[in-house]
Amino acid sequence: DTGVSQDPRHKITKRGQNVTFRCDPISEHNRLYWYRQTLGQGPEFLTYFQNEAQLEKSRLLSDRFSAERPKGSFSTLEIQRTEQGDSAMYLCASSLQGQAYEQYFGPGTRLTVT
Amino acid sequence: DAKTTQPNSMESNEEEPVHLPCNHSTISGTDYIHWYRQLPSQGPEYVIHGLTSNVNNRMASLAIAEDRKSSTLILHRATLRDAAVYYCILRPTYQGGSEKLVFGKGMKLTVNP
Numbered sequence: 001d002t003g004v005s006q007d008p009r010h011k012i013t014k015r016g017q018n019v020t021f022r023c024d025p026i027s028e029h030n031r032l033y034w035y036r037q038t039l040g041q042g043p044e045f046l047t048y049f050q051n052e053a054q055l056e057k058s059r060l061l062s063d064r065f066s067a068e069r070p071k072g073s074f075s076t077l078e079i080q081r082t083e084q085g086d087s088a089m090y091l092c093a094s095s096l097q098g099q100a101y102e103q104y105f106g107p108g109t110r111l112t113v114t
Numbered sequence: 115d116a117k118t119t120q121p122n123s124m125e126s127n128e129e130e131p132v133h134l135p136c137n138h139s140t141i142s143g144t145d146y147i148h149w150y151r152q153l154p155s156q157g158p159e160y161v162i163h164g165l166t167s168n169v170n171n172r173m174a175s176l177a178i179a180e181d182r183k184s185s186t187l188i189l190h191r192a193t194l195r196d197a198a199v200y201y202c203i204l205r206p207t208y209q210g211g212s213e214k215l216v217f218g219k220g221m222k223l224t225v226n227p
Binding site for chain 2: 035056103
């Protein structure tokens with residue numbers, strides 16, 4: 001078990017471009033979460049999956065954001081027409097099913113929109 | 115979402131115990147108390163959780179007040195590696211409840227050598 005991995009670790013893009021991030025969860029975890037964190041703030045929930053089903057989405061997830069987990073394993077988060085306000089750390093986490101189980105976080109993808 | 119209140123920051127000395135407080139006066143009977151921490155330039159890391167009874171694990175202890183309106187994370191011997199932002203989070207446990215974590219701003223712990 002190598003933990004949760006995210007790719008890329010850093011991404012610099014120009015305003016208006018599309019970006020896609022990947023998350024590989026711990027293999028036996030059926031829950032996968034995406035969070036966003038800006039400087040000086042705690043992470044904010046974006047969305048989560050049970051296997052391939054997207055169970056909850058935050059109001060923060062505008063129509064420019066889309067997340068998928070097509071085979072219930074890895075997940076992608078795409079941001080279309082990026083804006084400077086999208087600059088943040090995007091964190092992925094995975095867990096077993098149930099509110100008592102801890103979430104394991106990846107190292108994050110830092111997005112800078114210029 | 116149930117809210118927690120933590121000091122903005124605390125300082126401790128290396129190899130001394132440190133008690134990190136958290137108030138959660140609006141906690142419901144079905145809320146677990148979770149603690150996570152985030153070291154610089156890393157994703158958050160689970161520390162400990164509990165419901166009613168005090169809990170111990172290899173990282174820390176969690177002391178929960180009898181009325182459950184507050185809790186204290188105890189690091190028995192702080193090390194420099196414990197310098198991090200600590201988050202106290204309430205998670206509902208009822209069937210169909212959201213499994214997201216709701217983070218506040220957390221509390222920055224500084225450990226002095």
